[in-house]
Structures are given as structure tokens and as C-alpha cells.
Amino acid sequence: MPGKARRGPFRPDLWLNTRQRNATRLRVFHFRVLDILGVTAATIVAVARLADGAPLSARLVDAAPLILGAVAVLSLLRSLGLYRFDKSHGFLSHLASVACVIAIGAALTFILGYALHGAMTPWGGYSRWSAGVLALLLAAHAAWSLLVADWRRKGALTPNIVVVGATRHAERLIQEALQRRDLNVLGVFDDRLARSPDAVEGVPVLGEADALLNHRLTPYVDRIVLAIDPKAESRVRDLTARLGALPIRLTLLIDPKTAEQRNAALEKLAQAPMAPLEGPVDPDRRAFNKRLQDVVLASIGLVLLSPFLLLIGLLVRLDSDGPALFRQRRHGFNQEEIVVWKFRTMRHAAADATASRQVTADDDRITRIGRFLRATSLDELPQLLNVIRGEMSLVGPRPHAIGMKTGAVESARLVAEYAHRHRIKPGMTGWAAIKGSRGPMHTAPEVRRRVQLDIDYIERQSFWLDLWIIAVTIPVLLGDRMSVR
Template sequence: MTDAATRLSRHDAPPRKATAQGPAQRVGKPVTRTDAGAARRGPFRPDVWLNARQRHASRLAAHYFRAFDVLAVTGLTLLCAAFVAPGGLIHAEVSQIAPFGLGALTTLALLRSLGRYRFSRGQRTATHLASVAGVALVGAAAAAALALVLRPGDATRWDALILWGGLNLAALTALHLTWCGRVARWRASGALTPNIVLVGATRHAEALIREALKRRDLNVLGIFDDRLARSPAAVKGVPVLGASGDLLTHKMTPYVDRIVLAIDPRAEARVRELTARLSTLPNEVTLLVEPNGAQEMTAALDRLAAAPLADIQGSADPDRRAFHKRMQDLILGLIALIALSPVMAVIALAIRLDSPGPIFFRQRRHGFNQEEIVVWKFRSMRQEAADATASRQVTHNDDRVTRIGKFIRATSLDELPQLLNVVTGEMSLVGPRPHAIGMKTGHVESARLVGEYAHRHRIKPGMTGWAAVNGSRGPLHTAQDVRRRVQLDIDYVERQSLWMDLWIMAVTVPVLLGDRAAIR
């Protein structure tokens, strides 16, 4: 494969990632550049191209790291507490096991509160391991202090506490050495290096690119400028890929972490106009204020390039909420996939016997951050009439739908293979329904009918969702249908919680089975 960054012209897509096979493909050696080619290719070449969903999954690793730490410390605590309670933990006295509990809670609380799961850029492994060891020793000291107060003369307890402290120190050191190694590999591959695009081929953009080239901790993928007639083909080697409006549909958008407005902040009307236009995208938009000197430029780039792992603190933290949602999808999705596998096997056999063609229908749809994903469904239409782009939406008594297709569409059983999309992380159990790329309402592409359409891509698409249980299900035949569904999807994105998801899943089956008006 040729260098990924060399293929980004004004309307070219980034190289296709190997989603189905595992990690994104690594790019090969860069080809020899000509002067014209250099202007198109740009100097920033990520070793791997990861879309926003894949990069966000790497940032959420902090929650997985902490889960392993909790399991390790809890297991060692129960093991050593059982050592001083021959009759079993159930019959042990509180004074026997309380020191171990206090030590474990102290250790885990300090690891979290001191930010030992952030793994910020530039942090040394030795410093991190030393701080983890210090936390383990503080936990052991807390346990020893309580033991000294409760039962100072119990020699067996002191042997167990020393054993617990040593094992705890060794286990946490080994685990965090592993975590540091994983994070270092992600940083080396570029998985944690932020990707940005600039709006405005200005001197502000030129200064930022110049400094970013020196630091190499920030990828500037391209520039968009509305003054294409006057703008250069490239700024410091970074290509100008189109006008700001092209960002709304550009193939690069799923790979962008942040959009930076590199225009004069004193042009307030222009700033407001661009912010309003780009706010329809799921990407974060930032205004670059002209730095006053090298120190402020460094601070600005530090804020843009900062890519620590997700902070596990705070009840309102979106990363924490995303982790809980992913755990919900994995656990419930796997249970559903196993439990419903006999039903899926029967449906597959019925489809095979009913009409010629494949059992499954695959369709490219928009996922998180407008990523293109392949969604799996049971085939419900005749093979020769399959409509991959949903250019013609289903109507009542549609002649394209097979006999089995009518039943599985009416009961939404055709959606069951999407459990595979949920388990692999491309979809969620609950979220805005993914629409086919290029889906039309009438003769107009649905995405062009509502300015806030892309807001529904700020969260993973779901097998069911708030819109589906509120009557917005199936084809969208009018602009008003599109507006209502988008508004319901945005309501869900803003209100999403574990309890809301559980309620939506609980009412999905009775609501969909009782919805006789929906045409699918």
C-alpha cells in the first residue's frame, strides 16, 4: 500500500482501514515525491489511519486498566484475609479482615484520585511505576495502622499483612508496566496522536503548521478555505482540500478529532458564520486565537496535542459514560447473540428455502462521527432487487420484499445480525438508527433536508433507539419525517444514560410489535 497521506486530494478518501480483519493496516514506505505531488500529499503521515471510533476506544482503555487493577487487588485481599480466618471469611471477625479492606480501598482510591490512569504524553514509565509503588505502600501502611489499633498482638495477622502488601506491590507494578507498554505502543503508532484540520489558509494556520512540524505530536491532515481562488495549493506542505462547506461531506471527516478555525478572531461575523455552519458536524470546533509569542504558541499546541487516556473521575464524564455503554453492549450483546442463535439459525434456513440468493444483506451506512460501516441484516428482498443505497424506500406491499421478508421486517427480526456489529463495537444496542449512505427522501438526499442531521452521528448508531420507540421507524417519506427523527435522535444523544438505555430496550419489543402503522 502506498503512503496513506499521499492519497488525500480534494475529494479523495483516506485509505480503507482493515476493520473486519482487526487493527488498521500499516502504511508502507513513502514514495518518491515530485514538487506537484508534495503540495497534494502533505508532510503529516500517520503510520496508521484510525477513525474517531477506533481512537476513542483506545482512550477508553483507562477504564479497562482500572477494572483489572480492581480485580487483582480484590482477589489478593480476599486470599490473604482468608489466611487469617481459618473458619472462613463468613465467620471471621471484623477486626480480622477490616485492615485488609481498608488497605485495598485506600490503594484503589489513591490510584484513581492521583490520576494514575491518565498516562499523559511525556510521562516517564519509571516515574509512573514509582508513584504506583508509593500508592501500594501507603495502602499497606493504612492496613497496618488499623491492625495495630484493633489487634496489636496477633502475629498471624502481621504475617498475612506483609504477604498482602508484597503481593499487592508486585501485582500493581507488573500490571502498570504492562499498561505503560501498551500506551507507548499506541503513541508510537499514532493511535493517540490527534488529527486536526484547519479552516482558513492564513498566517495563523502557517504558524501552527510550522510549530507542529517541529513537535510531531499533532497531525494536520489538511486545510479548508472558502477563498479557493486566492488560496495556495498548500501551506507549508499541508494541502488545501476544498472550501469549508466541503467538510460536511468529505471522506476525511471520520478521521478528524478536531476542527480548528485559523482565522482572525476579530472577524466576529465570519467566526459566528463558520461556527454555526460547522456545528452541524459531530467534530469539535475550536477557534485558534493568535498566540502572543512562543510561550503562548507552545501552550496552544499543548492543548491541541494533549491526548491522555480518558479520565475515570467524575459522574458526568462523557468518557466514563461511553465506557459504561460499551460494557453494557458487550455483556448484553453477547448474551443476546448466544440466546438468539437458534432463532437466527431458523430464520437463515427459511430465507435459504424461500428464495435464491444470500442469507445476509450487507449495506454501507453512517456510524459514529460519520464513519462508513457495513451493517448486517437478514435478506428480506429478492436478490436482484436489493437496494444498497436506499434510493427507493419501502412502501406498502412492496413487490421487492419476499414472503419471509415480510414477516421478519414486520417483527424486526431482520435486524438480529446487527448483534455482530454491536459486539465488534461499530454499533450499540441503543442509539440513532444507522441510515444508508445516500438514502433519499423523495428525490432529495435525506442528510440535506435537516441542518442538524450529522448531530445524530455524535454517538454510535443502535439496533433500537429513542426514535424507534416513539413511532419514528422505517422509511422516511417526507422532509417532516426526517426532521422529527433527527430531533428525537438529538434528544437521545443529549440525554443518554444507562437507565434510559435499559428502559428503551425493555419497551422495544412491545412497542415495535404493536406498531401497525409503520411500513418496513
């Protein structure tokens, strides 16, 4: 929880940052996988009964009607949006929709069965399959619906916004949000703080607009709403440019004239269905695929490399005093603070948790084994734990230490778009790493190049690009003997 001071009327029962709420929304993919497994199992059992207990020996004409029914049910559940669990559809209407889908699947099964078998159609087998699938999916979707309702009630699916501008627009938005209770307004910021009240409809004014750039609430914010007069074009442009540095969506609130328009505007902000399943370039599908890729590959890597990791840990302890692992606070998704694990490569007394002094060639702080681990990037392997925990990804912008400096200046202050790196989870390797931008950055141009490569990756990210980056990471790193890491 970001703190108890100056909390307004919107108090989530469950404080989750943006990454954690996104992970909750993506659980809809887990729901669908379980449905697929359940319907497939029911279909195999039904086919086995028709083939006297041997499903592999079943004839195609016997299995085809059941397979058609199963495919129809699963396809309709997805195409009709029954995995979105939209709050506008009630519990009973959702279950009724699921029952209708199963009825359609059963009807197709009976029709194809009769066309193939005529008077010999196994009506009893088809009826038992239909009843089994109906009972299974109604029970599953009842459980899913109750679970989603509980998440929504606790705020796990409720969007968090902050309002910029302590104006009459903000006042009306907050009044409506208080009545609806499907939108959390965490705070108000104003670029004209001297003229602002202490609170707007009970929501505290937390500082100037620029305070959002490093505020403790920022990792919890899903959207920034500019509640200022759109006619003030220069002010809108200025705020958009300044806040555009954040990895958070920015919305300009056009003052609605009627209650219906206000409700429509708030509905657009508050919509929080589960992640959609359709669409080849859907961002939620892409995020789920990336997470699945991370969990599978990181788990396999951790199991296979565990003896090697224990050996490295032992060598680190034998080489110098201090623990084998080094922890460092770094920025993650949406500027969330995460603790990143590495094998210790510096003398324990000289550890630099904030990277205030970047590593140089022949750095006297680095141990003998540490120099080898850095040269081969083996010191990063404990971050597999961060990947499994969901704080990092296998591929993404490298996480930088909070307060890291380039020369005497904090690196984040050298590039306006620096925070755009945080629009995706940080990675163990990434586009910048295989393009030669890795290790310490000693000049402003190096920072700008790193940020540009990271943004290029975010805009191009895909499942196959990630696999390619993972595949070429080891030969690229081992083939580069000139880089200081």
C-alpha cells in the same frame, strides 16, 4: 487508510478513525478492572493465610486491616489520576507514584492492625500482603505504561485535526505542531480556495471548507480548527454555521502573541491522556458503560437467539433465491462508513443498497417472509454482530443508508443538523423508534422529526435510559401495525 494522495508531513503509522481511537482511550477502564481483580485476589489470599486457609471463616478484626489497605490503594490510584497515563509524567515517576500509594495503603493496614491486635498484630501477614500488592501493581502499571506509550507512538492516541483557513495563523500552528509531534494536522481547507496555496508548511490544501461535509478524511478528524482572524466576525459566523452541521468539535484559534501562549494553545489541542475515571457525568465513563452494556447484552442475545437466527436464515433461503443476509453501507459514528447486516427481505434482484427508493405499503420488491420480518423488525437481528464489533450500539439513532433519498432529494440535504445524528454510534433501536419515527421517510417534515428525536436522545443518553428503551422496544414495535417498515 483514507488514501495516499497529497499526504503531508503528518503521517500516522496507524490510521484509526475517531471511533477506534475513542475505543483505545476507554481501555483505561479495563486496566482498572484488572487492578481491582488483582488486589482483591491478593487480599483474599492474605486473609486466607491468617485464617488457616479458610477466608470465609476469618474474623472481621483479622480481615479489616487488609480490606482497609486494599480499598485505600485502589481509591488513591483512581483519585490521584494514575490511570490517565498522561504523557507529561514519565515512566519512572508513574511507577514511583504507584509505589507511594501502596506504601500509604500498607501504613493504614499496619496502623489499624496494631489498634485492633496490639502485641498480637500479624506483622508477617501484613508485610507479605504489602509486598505482593507492590510487585503485582508495579508489574501491571509498567506493562500498562509501555502499552500506552506504544499506542501514542503509533498515533492511536494522537488527536487528528484539520485546519480551516490557509492563513498565517495556520502556518504558525503547523510549524509548532511539527516541532511537538503530538498533534496530526491531516489537511487544510479554505473557503477562499482561489487565493489559497497548494500547501501550508507541507500540509496539503484539500479543498473548500464545504468539502469537509463529505470528505473521506472526516471520519478520522477529532477537531476542526478555524485558523482565521477572529475580527472577521461575519466570516467566523458563516463558517461556524456551515461546519456546525458536522458531528466534530469546532475550535476558533485565537492568534497567540508569545511562544508560551502558542505552546499552551497547542497543548490544549494535543492533550490525549487516557479516559478519566472520575465524575458521575463524565462522557468517557458514560461511553464505557454504554459499551459494556452493548457487549454483555448483545453477546447474551446472540447466544440465546442463535437457533432462532439459523431458522430465519433457512426460511429466507427457502422463500426466494439469493443469500439469507443482506449487506448495506451506512453511516456510523462521525460519518464513518460501516457495513450493516440484515436478513434479506427483498427479492435479490431488486435489492436497493443505497435506499434510493424507500419502502412503501405493498412494495412489490418485498418477499413473503420479508414482509413478516419487517413487520416485526426481526430482519435487524444480525446487527448484533455490528454491536459486538463496536460499529453499532444496541440503542442509538438508526443508521441510514449512504445516499438515502426522501423523494428525489438526498435525506441528508433536507436538514442542516442531519450529521449531528452521527455524534454517537448508531443503534439497533432508539428513542426515535419507540416514539413512532421508524421505517422510511417520504417527506422533509418526517426527516426533520427523526433528526430532532435523535438529537434529543444524544443529549439525554444514559445507561438507564438505554435499558428503558430496550425494554419497551418489543411491545412498541409489535403494538404498531400501521407503520411501514
